Amino acid sequence: MDAEQRAARIWRFRERTEHDAAALFAQLAADLTAAGAPDTLVELASRSAADERRHAELCRAIVDDLEPGLTPLAPDPRPRLGPQHTSPEHRALYASVALGCVTESLSAALLIEIRPGVDRPSVREAVDIILEDEIRHARLGWACLEYAATRGDVTWLAPSIAEMLHAALDTERLSDPDLPEQGVDLTRFGILRPHIAERVCRATIEHVIVPGLARHGIRATFD
Amino acid sequence: MNDPNKLFRVLVVGGAFLGAGCTNSERPAPPATDGATSAEDGGGARELCFCPGDDGVCCETNASGTSVPRAGIECCWSTSC
Numbered sequence: 001m002d003a004e005q006r007a008a009r010i011w012r013f014r015e016r017t018e019h020d021a022a023a024l025f026a027q028l029a030a031d032l033t034a035a036g037a038p039d040t041l042v043e044l045a046s047r048s049a050a051d052e053r054r055h056a057e058l059c060r061a062i063v064d065d066l067e068p069g070l071t072p073l074a075p076d077p078r079p080r081l082g083p084q085h086t087s088p089e090h091r092a093l094y095a096s097v098a099l100g101c102v103t104e105s106l107s108a109a110l111l112i113e114i115r116p117g118v119d120r121p122s123v124r125e126a127v128d129i130i131l132e133d134e135i136r137h138a139r140l141g142w143a144c145l146e147y148a149a150t151r152g153d154v155t156w157l158a159p160s161i162a163e164m165l166h167a168a169l170d171t172e173r174l175s176d177p178d179l180p181e182q183g184v185d186l187t188r189f190g191i192l193r194p195h196i197a198e199r200v201c202r203a204t205i206e207h208v209i210v211p212g213l214a215r216h217g218i219r220a221t222f223d
Numbered sequence: 224m225n226d227p228n229k230l231f232r233v234l235v236v237g238g239a240f241l242g243a244g245c246t247n248s249e250r251p252a253p254p255a256t257d258g259a260t261s262a263e264d265g266g267g268a269r270e271l272c273f274c275p276g277d278d279g280v281c282c283e284t285n286a287s288g289t290s291v292p293r294a295g296i297e298c299c300w301s302t303s304c
Contacts, residue, residue: 038244105234112225135233142238150243200225207227212235 007189008067011123015059017171019075021099022052025137027080028095032144034088041147044140051133058126065122066189082160090156093148097157098164100141102209106168108134109204110197117187127190142212149216161213161220169201 001009029045063070082094111131118124148154185193192200210220 040241040244100238105230108234109225109227109230112230138234139238139241142235143242146239146242203227204230208231208235211231215235215239 003184003186003189004066006184007186007191008063008070010186010191011059011062011066011189012070012073015056015063016073016075018052018056018059020079021103022049022056023076023079024081024095024099025049025052028092028099031088031092031095035092037092037144037147041140041144044136044143048133048137048140051137055126055130055133058129062120062122062126062190065120089148089151093144093154094157094160096141096144096148097161097213098167100138100143101145101212102141102161102164103168103171104134104138104141105209105212106201106204108138109200109208110192113196113200114187114190114192117192118190119188120190123188123190145213145216155217155219157213158218158220161218162222165205165209165220165222 025045026049029042029049032042032045060072063072081098082091084091108131111127111134115124115127115131118127145154187193205222210222213220
């Protein structure tokens with residue numbers, strides 16, 4: 001498999017995760033509505049779902065550019081985050097933190113690192129658009145946490161943070177588990193070397209996510 | 224490697240303002256910290272821009288017609304505000 005084919009498969013995996021994220025943000029919008037959250041947050045969640053659908057289209061355009069005819073992976077038919085048999089407030093907070101504070105914060109950090117090394121036009125266009133959106137999506141997570149913290153205790157989330165972090169990191173690693181550490185360099189296609197991605201994620205967890213959660217008394221531990 | 228302190232300000236502090244119901248023109252002091260946060264977390268002289276992408280509040284057009292952040296505004300990393 002050549003570099004373009006390998007990159008195409010990673011972008012195909014990203015296409016699927018974007019579809020999953022669209023479904024999760026749509027569910028978040030519904031839970032925020034049920035929880036009586038401000039319209040601003042509900043609208044941002046709905047907009048985020050639409051953004052993610054657009055991201056999936058951008059990923060597909062890259063796949064078509066790199067390996068025309070490569071068929072999409074089947075999306076998760078009903079992705080879920082966290083406990084389902086609880087109040088809309090708790091579901092919304094869990095999803096906000098898992099999606100926004102953790103996953104989208106990591107994604108924004110990775111895209112910032114990816115962007116300078118990209119030279120493929122289709123990838124450059126997608127990275128620019130997705131980065132701008134991911135920053136907004138991450139802020140939505142931090143905004144929902146801020147709002148929830150003004151209405152009650154949010155520290156019950158603390159035991160779940162490590163699981164959220166591991167899930168986000170696993171998704172990043174699963175994009176290409178066979179990518180050799182010192183093998184083919186796919187940076188120009190928007191794919192970081194694994195050790196660089198790991199370093200960016202670790203720094204973001206340590207300096208952004210953990211201190212951000214600590215502002216609200218959520219003490220997160222992560223190995 | 225990106226600057227984690229900047230990322231903290233843009234994502235965490237920017238999101239906190241949004242969650243507190245603020246707009247670009249009205250924002251409260253951020254929540255109390257426990258010392259684990261960025262030294263620039265308290266607001267200070269730098270204006271944080273929420274950069275929603277379509278309100279034009281954060282940007283202006285320079286002489287060459289390029290959209291750039293307004294003076295005194297720190298925007299996100301996006302290619303456009």
